[in-house]
Amino acid sequence: MxxxxxxxxxxxxxxxxxxxxxxxxxxxxxxxxxxxxxxxxxxxxxxxxxxxxxxxxxxxxxxxxxxxxxSTPRVPFEEIEIFLNEILDVVPHHIVFINSEGIVTLCNAQAAIDLHVDRENVVGKHLRELLQIPDEQIKMLETLRTGMPIINQEILDKNY
Structure with a gap:
């Protein structure tokens, strides 16, 4: 025992x-x-x-x-985007990152295909150039202006 x-x-x-x-x-x-x-x-x-x-x-x-x-090392967000880019390209949804001025910093493959753009030409440009609609209609820019997230709001637009 x-x-x-x-x-x-x-x-x-x-x-x-x-x-x-x-x-x-x-x-x-x-x-x-x-x-x-x-x-x-x-x-x-x-x-x-x-x-x-x-x-x-x-x-x-x-x-x-x-x-x-x-962890101690702080990695610049630009390097994180490079790391994420290949992962986000396999996601079958639109993923677009913008900075605080509304400039596109990342556009995944699906968004580029569906919006008929070359993502290398979109990155570095304002979001309105990607979506081809006025700033007032872009909800992401409204969030930047007000600092308030937009949650559970239906958007009837071809881009969303």
Whole structure:
């Protein structure tokens, strides 16, 4: 009986060591990603947040657990866009990034195809040149002007 108990404890210790090693692997992987993000899993009631600071924070309550991974190197957003560009090209929806002046900084392949533009010619130009509509009708520019997000508003326009 004691031998079985000892065997179970050794097995559990090995399993714990494997889990610690796996967690270290994931932490290291996430810390190398060149952007901040938050991922929530409602089924597991867990949230993972990565930002540019240098702390690792684990918060847990009875219902929710949060793991916050941070890293020191701050990567310029332009480099993040380059990193994301190939990933976003496989998304079958329009994805366009603009800066605070309304200048297009990224346009995925699907948006370029559907809007009949060469994305190399669109990047660096104002959003109105991509959408071919007046600024007053571009909801993204309204958000820039007011600082208020537009949520759950139907837009009847070929570009959206």
């Amino acid at each position: 004691l031998g079985e108990f000892h065997l179970i404890i050794n097995h559990n210790i090995k399993e714990m060591e494997q889990l610690k090693q796996e967690l270290s692997f994931y932490k290291r992987f996430v810390s190398l990603l060149p952007f901040s993000f938050t991922y929530s899993d409602p089924e597991l009631r867990m949230k993972l947040t990565k930002d540019e600071n240098v702390n690792l924070i684990k918060n847990s309550t009875a219902n929710n657990r949060e793991l916050k991974i941070t």
